[in-house]
Amino acid sequence: MQNPRAAQPSRPVDPPFSPVLLAGIALAPVPPRLLQPLFDAILSVVRRRHPGILERLADYPDSVVGIDPVDLPFVLVLEPHPQMPTLTVHRDFSDVAATAFIRGPLEMLFALSEGRIDGDAAFFSRQLVIEGDTEVVLALRNAIDGAGINLEDDFAATLGPLARPLRHFASVGGRLFNLLSRDMDMVRRSLIGTALRGTDAQSSRISELETELASIRRTLRNREHRA
Amino acid sequence: MTAENVELVCPAGTPAALKAAVDAGADCVYVGFRDETNARNFPGLNFSRPELADGIAYAHERGTKVLVAINTFPRAGKPEIWHQAVDDAARLKADAVIVADVGLCAYAAKTHPDLRLHLSVQASASSPEAIRFYHQAFNIQRAVLPRVLTVPEIAALAADVPVEMEVFVFGGLGVMAEGRCALSSYATGLSPNMNGVCSPASHVRYVERGEKVVSELGGFTINTFGAGEPAGYPTLCKGRFEANGKLSYLFEEPTSLNTLAMLPELIKAGVTGFKIEGRQRGRAYVGAVVKAFRQAVDAIRRGEAPPDIDLDNITEGGRQTAGAYERSWR
Amino acid sequence: MNASVLPPAKLTLGPVLFNWKPEAWRDFMFRIADEAPVDTVHLGEVVCSKRAPFFDKYIPEVAERLAAGGKEVVLSTLALVMTERERDGVRDLTADSGGFMVEANDIAAAAALNGRPHVVGPFVNVYNEGTLAYLAGMGAVRVSMPAELPAATIAILAAQNLVEIEVQAFGRIPLAISARCYHARSRNLHKDGCQYVCAEDPDGMPVDTMDGKPFLTVNGTQTMSYHYLALLAELAELRRVGVNRFRLWPHHCDMVAVARSFREVLDGTLSPDAASTRLADLAPDAEFANGYIHGREGHRLVEDDLAIL
Numbered sequence: 027m028q029n030p031r032a033a034q035p036s037r038p039v040d041p042p043f044s045p046v047l048l049a050g051i052a053l054a055p056v057p058p059r060l061l062q063p064l065f066d067a068i069l070s071v072v073r074r075r076h077p078g079i080l081e082r083l084a085d086y087p088d089s090v091v092g093i094d095p096v097d098l099p100f101v102l103v104l105e106p107h108p109q110m111p112t113l114t115v116h117r118d119f120s121d122v123a124a125t126a127f128i129r130g131p132l133e134m135l136f137a138l139s140e141g142r143i144d145g146d147a148a149f150f151s152r153q154l155v156i157e158g159d160t161e162v163v164l165a166l167r168n169a170i171d172g173a174g175i176n177l178e179d180d181f182a183a184t185l186g187p188l189a190r191p192l193r194h195f196a197s198v199g200g201r202l203f204n205l206l207s208r209d210m211d212m213v214r215r216s217l218i219g220t221a222l223r224g225t226d227a228q229s230s231r232i233s234e235l236e237t238e239l240a241s242i243r244r245t246l247r248n249r250e251h252r253a
Numbered sequence: 254m255t256a257e258n259v260e261l262v263c264p265a266g267t268p269a270a271l272k273a274a275v276d277a278g279a280d281c282v283y284v285g286f287r288d289e290t291n292a293r294n295f296p297g298l299n300f301s302r303p304e305l306a307d308g309i310a311y312a313h314e315r316g317t318k319v320l321v322a323i324n325t326f327p328r329a330g331k332p333e334i335w336h337q338a339v340d341d342a343a344r345l346k347a348d349a350v351i352v353a354d355v356g357l358c359a360y361a362a363k364t365h366p367d368l369r370l371h372l373s374v375q376a377s378a379s380s381p382e383a384i385r386f387y388h389q390a391f392n393i394q395r396a397v398l399p400r401v402l403t404v405p406e407i408a409a410l411a412a413d414v415p416v417e418m419e420v421f422v423f424g425g426l427g428v429m430a431e432g433r434c435a436l437s438s439y440a441t442g443l444s445p446n447m448n449g450v451c452s453p454a455s456h457v458r459y460v461e462r463g464e465k466v467v468s469e470l471g472g473f474t475i476n477t478f479g480a481g482e483p484a485g486y487p488t489l490c491k492g493r494f495e496a497n498g499k500l501s502y503l504f505e506e507p508t509s510l511n512t513l514a515m516l517p518e519l520i521k522a523g524v525t526g527f528k529i530e531g532r533q534r535g536r537a538y539v540g541a542v543v544k545a546f547r548q549a550v551d552a553i554r555r556g557e558a559p560p561d562i563d564l565d566n567i568t569e570g571g572r573q574t575a576g577a578y579e580r581s582w583r
Numbered sequence: 584m585n586a587s588v589l590p591p592a593k594l595t596l597g598p599v600l601f602n603w604k605p606e607a608w609r610d611f612m613f614r615i616a617d618e619a620p621v622d623t624v625h626l627g628e629v630v631c632s633k634r635a636p637f638f639d640k641y642i643p644e645v646a647e648r649l650a651a652g653g654k655e656v657v658l659s660t661l662a663l664v665m666t667e668r669e670r671d672g673v674r675d676l677t678a679d680s681g682g683f684m685v686e687a688n689d690i691a692a693a694a695a696l697n698g699r700p701h702v703v704g705p706f707v708n709v710y711n712e713g714t715l716a717y718l719a720g721m722g723a724v725r726v727s728m729p730a731e732l733p734a735a736t737i738a739i740l741a742a743q744n745l746v747e748i749e750v751q752a753f754g755r756i757p758l759a760i761s762a763r764c765y766h767a768r769s770r771n772l773h774k775d776g777c778q779y780v781c782a783e784d785p786d787g788m789p790v791d792t793m794d795g796k797p798f799l800t801v802n803g804t805q806t807m808s809y810h811y812l813a814l815l816a817e818l819a820e821l822r823r824v825g826v827n828r829f830r831l832w833p834h835h836c837d838m839v840a841v842a843r844s845f846r847e848v849l850d851g852t853l854s855p856d857a858a859s860t861r862l863a864d865l866a867p868d869a870e871f872a873n874g875y876i877h878g879r880e881g882h883r884l885v886e887d888d889l890a891i892l
Contacts, residue, residue, distance in 0.1 A: 078268070078304070082287075082297040161454040165297030171535040172267025172297070326710035329739040355690070356713020380664050382674075382691035390694075401762035406665060429759035429806065430663050432708060435731040436758050436799070439808055439881035442874070444731055446708065471880060474792040495791040496801060497769040503790060503801070504765060583763045583774035 058100045058115040065102065069113040082169035084108045089162040092124035095132040106166075126158035128166070256520050256554045259527060262320070262419060263543045266298045266532040271308045273540040275317045278547035282312060283320040283351060285449075285532065290338040291322045292375060293532040294449030306345050318348035322532075324373035325449045326354045336360055343368045351397070352376075353432055362391040371419070372396040375432035375445070381413040388416050395419055397528060399431050400510070401577050404522050411523030418523060423542055423564075424530025426510040428490050436489045440471035452488045468492075476507075513549055515578060516559050592818075592849040593828045594842060595727075595749060598625040598659040598686075600757065600832065601802055602634050602781040609641040611833070616645075616652035619839045620846040621831070624649050627659035627676075629688055629706070630760070631803045632669045633777070635661075646683065659686040662706040663760045663804070686727070693721060700724045705751060705830075706760065710736065712743055719745040727830060730756045730812075733878035734821065738891045741825035750821060753841060753862075754832025755787060755800055756808040756872075756881060765801040774804070785835035797870065798882075810872035810882050813862055815848055815855035817876055817889040822849075824891050836866050 072079055083089075083106035093102040103122050105112045116122060128135075156163045263279035265271035274282045285291030287299040300308060309319045321342040327335040335357050342350045343365045350368060352358050353375035361370055374397040378384045387393045395417035398407060411418045429436070434451075438444035441456040456471045464480040468487035475492035476485060485491065490504040512519065516527070527550070529542055542564065549559035577583070596615060599608060615624060626642055628635040646656045658680050660673050670691075677685055677695035686702040687693035693703055703709060703718055705727040715726065727749040728737055741748045766788060767777040781788075787800035787807055800807040811834075814821075818829065829849075831842060844861045847853035853861075862871070874883030 081301075085296065157459060159455075160457040160459075161296050164295060164454045167535070168267060168295060168297035168533075172269050174269030174272065174536070326708055327713065329711045329736040332711060332713055354708070354710065354714055355717050356711055356715075359713060359717050376690070377663075378690070380670050380689075380691050382670060382694065383664075383689065386690055386694035401663070402665060409667075428763060429761045433663075433706065434759040435729070435756075435881065436806065438731045438875070439756070439758055439799075442878070442880040446710065447731065473796065473798055474794050477793060493793055494798065495793065495795070496765075496788055499769070500793060501769075503769060504763075504806075577762055 056099075058117050061100065061115045065113045065115055069111060073111070076173040076175060079169045079173050080106055080108060080111055082172065083162075083165055086162045086165055089126065089159065090122065090124045091162060091166060092119050092122060092127040092158075093135070094119075094127060094129040095135055096129055097131050104166075124158065126156070126160070126163045126166075128154070128156050128163055130154040256550065258525060259520055259550060259553075260318075260525060261543065261546055261550060262526045262528040264424075264529055264532040264534070264539060265308070266293065266295070266534065266539075267536070268300065268304050268308055270532075270534075270536040270539045272311060273536040274543050275312050275315050277540050277543035279317055279543050281318040281320055281348070281526070282308075283322055283528075283532070284308065285322045286338050286341070288334070288338070289328075289449045290325055290335050292324050292373075292445050292449045293322075294325070295533045296454060298533060302341055302345070305341075305347075309345055309347065313346075320349045320351055320371060321347045322351040322373065323357065324351050324353040324375045326375075326446045327357055328447065332356070332360075336364075339365065339368075349394070358387065358391040358393070366392075369394050372416075373432070374399055374421070377430045377432045379430070381410055384410065384414045384416055388414065395526060397421075397526070400427055401430055404515070404518055404578050407519070407524065407578075408522035417525040419526030419528050420519060420524050421510060421530055422512045422516070422519070422527045423546065424510055424534075425488075426505065426508065428505040440473055440489060442471075452486070457487055511564060512578060513545070513559055513562060513564075516549055517553055519578075520553065589822050590827050592822060593622040594620065594845055594849075595623040595657075595828060595830045596621045596625065596838070596842070597751075597754070597830045597832045598627050598629050600630055600805065600807075601785055601787060601835070602631070602779065603785055603835070604782070605637045605641055608638060609645055611838070612641075612645045613648055614839060615842075616648040616654060619842045621654060621842050622828075623655040623657055625657045625659045625686060627686075629659050629662050629704075630805045631764070631781070632661055632666070632672065633774075633779070634781075634803075635672065643681075646681070656683045657686050657702055658683050659704060660688045660692040662688040662704075663762065664689055664691060665762060684724075687723075693718060693723065697721045702727065703746075705729050705757070709740070712739065715740050715743055715745060725749060725828070727751070730758070731875050731881065734817070734824075734876050734889055734891050735878065737821070737826060737876075738824035744825075747828055748826050749828040749830055750814070750826050750876075751812055752814040752818070752829040752831060752845065753812055754834055755810070756812050756875075757805055757832075758799070758808060758881075759806040761804050761806070764804045765806065766803050769801065808872065808881060809870065810884075811862075811866060811869040812873065812875075813859065813871040814873055814876060815845075815858050815862075817873065818845075818848055818855070820889040820891055821876075834866065840865055 087107050091104040093104060100115050100117060101119055103114050103116060103124060260280035262281040262283060263274040265274050265282040265284045271282055284305065285293055285299045287301055312319050323335060323338045339350055339361050348369060349371045350361060351371040351373045352361055353373040361368060370391055370393045372378055372387050372393045377399050378387060378396055379399050379401060384396045393416060397419045400421055407418065407420065432446060435444055437451045441453055443450050443453045445451045452470050458469045460467045460469060465477050467477045468475050470487045470489055475487035475489065485507045491507040493500055494503045496503050529546060531538060545562040545564060552559050626645060628638060649656050658676060660676060661669055664670055664673055673692050677692055684700060684702060685696055686704045687696055688704040688706040690707060693707060699722050701722055703723045703726045708729060709715055709718065709726050723746055725747040730751055737750060764774040764777055766781040767773055770780050772778060781803040787802040789797055789809055790799040790801055792798050797809040800809050831845060841862065844853065844858040848855055848858045872882050872884050874885055875881045877885040877889060879885055
């Protein structure tokens, strides 16, 4: 059984150049604690409407999962302790001893929670990054996927009479979001493309060194055996 | 053999996936209890007894059958855990249990003679003699064939034994004879047979080295991925290794089984159950794959060729193979 | 350990799993017959039916020489049976084994031997009392344990007192069997048209991880551990819980000396540490492991004493 390590994620994932990123930039000066009530509400919705999620995480009572929506200027820390679960907002993970991390664009995190995209595909394509205790992350992903969440329904159930106009706004907002995303992606690609080329040279040199090292190791071992 | 009695047997790792599979047109769904009695004992996956009761109700209302996989090998000293699973599946009116262990087959046949018994792929019954043994001893009604037989071998089998045949048609491809592989326990101490896991997440690490990511299992490097390359889960037999002076995917490429184009052939060979692998996959995957195969089977029933459906974006490594069904795989 | 209080411990030489030259195999067996302190020797092709025809012609004289040397001969069946020819081979052997006991390495062979005394090999999944009892009811008199079983499980099975329990104690551990030939694949060939490249590696072809760590071994369609099993310090505790037979897998080294080392440890005339040193000399390229019996990863070398509760 792997020992959880209280570690920092080693490198930030590049956030997609999207409306969320812009909104995030706008949110940057806001202290995270002002957002805490929102996440308290989300957690209480989860406990009420999807109790199965926390039940499935009951095997990992001491785990601390860091969730990093890379295009927003704050992070979430989930402690799924069955009796006292918490979901807290922080500026970053510097004061947090998390045992596992999930990082990805907000839209992707939403889509994952609703089962609209396949978690494995997202992970394979490296848009979603997980680190640390893979087991608890897998449990979290299975628990959320298994709960059959529909965010709009959840909002509706919580917000009562505001539900209809909000749901309408969410669907209009969603379409608008998709339109904006497409245009922004084109702008992003032209901006970032030039910067990426610089890093390629360095990483290919590292590959060369590693291949050399492995071959030296092998030669040494063969010599030892013959001696 | 016609397409009329072909059943689409679909994986359901969670209640949401069960609904997705049923809604997408599955004829059967197969599930496991949330413990070590099944071979997909993943963290946070599978059904509690109450969840299974709800799932069976949902499925039966829509004319879909539910099969419960109890296909690990009971641990000496604790047979009651597996016996209880069989008892609960019977009590909840599951349509069949899928079992691998000889002793557990004996228990199920003796204690619940009316409970339909399917032989799991984990029993590695690769010949008519093997399947006939389980049929005569325990009255199994269906056998899930190991993914090591060619289509002609399957046809010969189906003609030879009075038991329905079920074969995998899509999903993760096992390269070793199922139920007879200890690679995972060699590296991690946990195995499919004993613990219901292979290459368990608890022993997986992804380590960044410069621009590359290295995937490790139990401390052994399984693969590396460059910047922008899709990363894979370090399933042991899908790794890259050095042998005979060369680095390669020695056992198998990270690829998925996809027999969409071969379905008519499999039907002609006498196969009754088309099994989709993937209880550990999310409901988006399940919904998409079941929908595609439903369309394919319905097309075949109408006398048309199966449509060419693109499942690239949800297959492992984006690649697909027809696996052992073609002899050249050996 | 007072060796005289326990029933005598027996040693089995398992079937040669590798593709040795047939004459070399025959001569190896002659020496075993004449010199090795083993009680039982297994013959027969377990891994790949393509190899069997080359050895079959030597089996009668080898069996005779072994019997003359006081060894019990057991004929082992193929582990993974798929083709018509393979099925016929197993059927013929189980129908007429020339008076020798047969080891069933799959459930179909065990079924064919129903009612007659036979051995159940380590490639059949016997993990619990229920299955053990069922197979004993079919006539199994000896069951060789799957490699991954921990001592606690083995002790429970031995305590059933239904059959003789055998535990693997030396050699590369068979971990998996497949329809696909990885030896051929490593040379860009297939099982059909393999050119018998597995014959190039008398102890199997080593498989390393990408960073040069030895990990596994390929032997045709079989995958094995890189590490050699070596249970020495564990033997006494296993005997205490009722295991009195141990299997040595033959390797391309002085197996007579290996067998002698195990014999002396079992007789109490050689310490496990001293035997360990001898084995290291006899198989100088080998790395040893004993993780499975201790309930750990198979590749681990556990220094703790084995203590079965």
